Amino acid sequence: MLTVDFNRFTLGPGMTVLDVGCGQGRHSFEALRRGADVTAFDFSRSDLDEVQTMFDAMAAEGQVPASGAYRTVQGDARAMPFDDSSFERVIASEVLEHIVEDDAAIDEIVRVTKPGGLVAVTVPRYWPEKICWALSTPYHEVEGGHVRINKASELVGKLEKRGLTTLGTHHAHALHSPYWWLKCAVGVDNDTNPAVKAYHRMLVWDMMKAPALTRQAERALNPVMGKSFVVYLQKQY
Numbered sequence: 001m002l003t004v005d006f007n008r009f010t011l012g013p014g015m016t017v018l019d020v021g022c023g024q025g026r027h028s029f030e031a032l033r034r035g036a037d038v039t040a041f042d043f044s045r046s047d048l049d050e051v052q053t054m055f056d057a058m059a060a061e062g063q064v065p066a067s068g069a070y071r072t073v074q075g076d077a078r079a080m081p082f083d084d085s086s087f088e089r090v091i092a093s094e095v096l097e098h099i100v101e102d103d104a105a106i107d108e109i110v111r112v113t114k115p116g117g118l119v120a121v122t123v124p125r126y127w128p129e130k131i132c133w134a135l136s137t138p139y140h141e142v143e144g145g146h147v148r149i150n151k152a153s154e155l156v157g158k159l160e161k162r163g164l165t166t167l168g169t170h171h172a173h174a175l176h177s178p179y180w181w182l183k184c185a186v187g188v189d190n191d192t193n194p195a196v197k198a199y200h201r202m203l204v205w206d207m208m209k210a211p212a213l214t215r216q217a218e219r220a221l222n223p224v225m226g227k228s229f230v231v232y233l234q235k236q237y
Contacts, residue, residue, distance in 0.1 A: 001207055002030055003093050003122045003172050003228050010118075011036050011089050013067035018087040020077050020109060021095030025051035028070070032058060035065035036089070040072045041080065048072040078104040085114045093122040094228065096155070097129075097146045103158065110162045113235045119164060122230045123150040128177040136184035152229045164233035171226025174218050179203060180227065 004027055011017060013035035019028040022040040024047060032038045032055065040051045055070045064070070075081050077092075078101055090113045096102045113119055124132075129149045132139050140146040156166055179199045186193045191200075206214045 001173070002026060003230060004091055004120045005170070005172075005230070006030060006034065008168060008170075008232055009089070009091075009120045013065060015089055016087045016114075017089040017091065018082070018112060020080075020090065020092040020105075021098070022051060022072075023047055023094070025054055027091050027093055029054060029058065031089070031091075032064055032068050032070050035067040037067075037069040038071075039082075039087070040070070041075060041077070042072075043074065043076060045074055048074055077108060080108045080112060082112045084111055085117075086112045088114050088117045090117065090119045093120070094124070096121065097123050097148055097150060098144060100147050102148070106158055106162060110159075110164060110235060115235055115237050117235050118167075119159070119233045119235065120230065121155070121159065121233070122172070122228050123155060125171055125226055125229045126151050128180070128225060128227050132180050132184045135181060136188055139180075139184050139188050150229070152231070155229070156231055159231065159233055163236055165236055167232045167234055169229065169231045171222045171228065172230055173227040174221035174225045175203065175206065175214065176227040177225045 011031060011034055015036045017031045017036040017038045019031070019038065019040050022028050022042045025040055028038050028040040028051060040048065042048050052072045058064050073081065077095065077099060090109055092109055096105060099105045109119060124146065126149055133149065160166060182196055182199060186196060190196065
């Protein structure tokens with residue numbers, strides 16, 4: 001399930017891509033399939049081990065173009081171990097809401113991006129996230145959980161203040177908003193609830209089959225209730 005739209009966040013063969021807070025690697029894998037030189041970066045060693053395993057499996061199955069390359073690097077997004085202007089594309093998807101000192105992480109994202117390079121940042125959308133926080137304290141008061149609810153205008157302002165120019169925005173994953181409201185209402189760890197199980201089956205079916213009905217419904221609903229806010233930017237200098 002991709003949050004960044006790679007038709008808008010274009011990259012070519014051999015381009016250097018950094019996936020900050022890559023988690024389980026969904027955007028790293030897509031960039032590698034497109035022939036990029038991908039660095040998957042995360043604080044979690046266990047997540048990176050899983051990403052490395054998938055990278056190796058993709059290579060073994062011939063899914064990595066000749067121009068593609070990959071590596072995993074562990075570290076802190078507030079002080080990344082990369083030189084200035086190292087990457088042509090930088091992705092930070094659903095990570096800034098986990099970092100108390102998000103200004104420091106944004107500084108680092110801008111620092112490692114090459115002049116003229118593109119940046120994609122995604123965070124949970126303000127009002128769907130607000131409902132989750134209202135329904136459930138455990139949803140956000142957990143180790144490594146969300147520490148803030150981002151307003152789109154404030155986030156964009158922070159990014160532009162550091163020399164990035166906004167190219168476009170959109171919202172994604174409208175079908176996931178009700179799922180998380182339901183989870184928060186019955187208990188975020190209650191995966192046995194019949195309604196939660198049924199909704200989860202529908203989401204998995206949607207991701208695996210991508211039927212026209214749900215794809216069209218989500219596109220129509222994204223501007224209204226998309227779970228994620230996505231912004232694309234360019235570093236000018």
